[in-house]
Amino acid sequence: xxxxxxxxPLKNIIFRVALRIVLNREEAEDIVQDTLLKLWExxxxxxxxxxxxxxxxxxxxxxxxxxxxRMDNQLVSLxxxxxxxxxxxxxxxxxxxxxETQGFIADIINALPEKQRTILQMRDIExxxxxxxxxxxxxxxxxxxxxxxRARNQLKEKILQKKSLFL
Amino acid sequence: MDYKYIEQLLENYFAxxxxxxxxxxxxxFFSQEDVPGHLVQxxxxxxxxxxxxxxxxxxxFDQRMMARIEATEEKATMTExxxxxxxxxxxxxxxxxxxxxxxxVAMALTIGRAAEHAIGEQEAEEKNNMVAxxxxxxxxxxxxxxxxKDVSQAETKATNDSIISxxxxxxxx
Numbered sequence: 625x626x627x628x629x630x631x632x633p634l635k636n637i638i639f640r641v642a643l644r645i646v647l648n649r650e651e652a653e654d655i656v657q658d659t660l661l662k663l664w665e666x667x668x669x670x671x672x673x674x675x676x677x678x679x680x681x682x683x684x685x686x687x688x689x690x691x692x693x694r695m696d697n698q699l700v701s702l703x704x705x706x707x708x709x710x711x712x713x714x715x716x717x718x719x720x721x722x723x724e725t726q727g728f729i730a731d732i733i734n735a736l737p738e739k740q741r742t743i744l745q746m747r748d749i750e751x752x753x754x755x756x757x758x759x760x761x762x763x764x765x766x767x768x769x770x771x772x773x774r775a776r777n778q779l780k781e782k783i784l785q786k787k788s789l790f791l
Numbered sequence: 792m793d794y795k796y797i798e799q800l801l802e803n804y805f806a807x808x809x810x811x812x813x814x815x816x817x818x819x820f821f822s823q824e825d826v827p828g829h830l831v832q833x834x835x836x837x838x839x840x841x842x843x844x845x846x847x848x849x850x851x852f853d854q855r856m857m858a859r860i861e862a863t864e865e866k867a868t869m870t871e872x873x874x875x876x877x878x879x880x881x882x883x884x885x886x887x888x889x890x891x892x893x894x895x896v897a898m899a900l901t902i903g904r905a906a907e908h909a910i911g912e913q914e915a916e917e918k919n920n921m922v923a924x925x926x927x928x929x930x931x932x933x934x935x936x937x938x939x940k941d942v943s944q945a946e947t948k949a950t951n952d953s954i955i956s957x958x959x960x961x962x963x964x
Binding site: 628639643656664728729750751780784786 | 840847855
């Protein structure tokens with residue numbers, strides 16, 4: 625197994641899936657590095673894995689979820705500090721203002737629960753079939769479909785809301 | 792132009808009954824310049840899906856990644872000393888027949904040396920006999936001869952023992 629040939633090409637899909645979870649490019653890049661390194665260290669086991677991409681994405685997702693949790697905990701403690709200040713409400717508004725928008729659709733997707741985000745990312749952006757998604761997330765195919773249904777319909781609802789606003 | 796097909800695909804898309812190919816058709820359809828007015832609200836969704844796949848990591852990432860891989864590779868070769876020792880063990884087994892041959896040669900040499908000592912013994916005996924004949928021979932010389940005989944016997948035994956133990960070791964291996 626060769627790193628540049630067999631493992632490095634997975635970087636982009638891992639990056640996009642991780643980014644959809646942590647919503648921070650630097651953190652996502654770190655996750656890609658950690659995942660690829662882990663794969664390389666376990667390359668002997670990997671010879672027996674039949675879907676390496678799915679294996680890699682599962683590992684990356686776990687790393688991303690851990691990081692996200694840590695980031696959120698840090699944010700909570702930051703928020704508490706903000707609330708301690710006299711102009712508490714103003715601080716919260718300001719932090720919302722600083723959250724940069726990625727565009728109308730991206731903002732809707734990124735506001736979805738993580739499971740919906742990841743499944744939508746894998747299906748609609750990466751073009752993966754239900755079986756691959758189910759394997760990656762260690763859930764059933766029907767669970768994948770139900771979750772995807774919710775995500776797509778949330779998008780539809782927001783799109784139609786926006787349309788009615790402009791009419 | 793009739794958009795019934797696209798409308799049907801859209802309906803199926805939100806019902807999650809489209810195939811991957813049909814979803815690709817939707818993305819291609821909405822990536823065109825002139826999307827009909829009654830469908831335009833969905834254009835952004837499918838255009839976003841197409842664009843989002845273009846988000847990639849550059850060459851600078853590869854460089855950082857390769858540096859990290861090389862660093863761990865160096866560490867790995869340092870900790871791989873133990874497996875190396877095992878490789879040597881494999882060659883020992885490989886060369887076992889040669890060691891056996893060497894043992895045979897050593898055995899032959901020892902027998903040769905033993906034979907030489909036997910001759911030496913004879914000579915010592917002759918010397919002993921000479922004591923009676925030659926009154927001028929020193930007692931110390933006789934003692935020396937006896938001591939040489941004892942030591943050489945002990946030596947022969949020791950060499951034999953070591954050869955036996957080495958041969959058994961080879962066989963165990």
